[in-house]
Amino acid sequence: MHVSTVCKYNQARSIIAAAAIRAIFPEITVTSSGVQAMPTTIPQQIRDIAQAWNLPIQESVSTSAQAAKGSLDSSDLIIAADEEVAFRLGETTNNPSIVNLQALASALEFTPHDPTGMQTGQMEIELAKVVALTIQQIITFLNLRSTHEISVVIPRSPEAEGRAIAIAQDNIKNGGTIVDLNLRFPDSTIWKNGATPLMLIKGDYVGELASRAQEFCAIDPVSSSNVQSMSSVILAPAYELTSPESLWLNRTVINALLKLSEVAPVTVMTAPLTIAQKTLPDAYFGAICASRVDVIS
Helix, strand or coil, rough: CCEEEEEEECCCCCHHHHHHHHHCCCCCCEEEEECCCCCCCHHHHHHHHHHHHCCCCCEEEEEECCCHHHHHHHHHHECCCHHHHHHCCCCCCCCEEEEEEHHHCCHHHHHHCCCCCCCCCHHHHHHHHHHHHHHHHHHHHCCCCCCCCEEEEEEHEEEEEEEEHHHHHHHHHCCCCCCCCCCCCCCCCHHHHECCCCCCCCCCCHHHHHHHHHHHCCCCCCCCCCHCCCCCCECCCCCCCCCCCHCCCHHHHHHHHHHHHHHHCEEECCCCECCCCCCCCHHHHHHHCCCCEECCC
């Protein structure tokens, strides 16, 4: 399978989208380009973000869509960063398999914007949206979704967490699983007696968890024989992670969430969009498998 990611300058969005696909779906061939790209070195700011997220950047300089025409023509799927890029691609390729990330955003807060000229913190937010929407599209294209929905409930602020929790609990009143992916500030006590402090992956799979492998409950729904009994339960993180990005951008976590959704509906609860007037990429990464996103005020 061949996927092309395209943005305006092939400097940020298409680079990160391609790196995310390579990290999570290494069996897919990925190329990236830009509709107005010049042969310019990929910015160090983008490289630093990718390194922090443990994403492999293969490109050293930007590539124009015209120069990548052969790849675009033969791609099974072309992921355009926005509506303008999708329109401009029509000047280069007749390939009809073009999807527009902006059109895929299921909530206004998930609409990605061109991060050119942004400070690193805001750039991370926009790129996290790009990553989440890109992987959602790959999951859909590969037909990996089950019959049960994976919905995501995102509190807009810490003050909205109570309402978000109530909605998440209501979602599984007839059976289902809540997965709490607020990994920076975990608090399993908020789920009262329903909380089961389990991680969805074994500790030896990703970066920061490696040093704590023995501390995490080693449940892996991909291979676990008891996954069929997981209905009307709550999975909450047992420990705090200061840098959880590499956990979300991991095929094992995605497989685990998809496997859980084979049994019953899954509701993912993320960190608030804004904490102490600062926006973190956590909520966007937490929605990486979502087929529905609800932002709660």
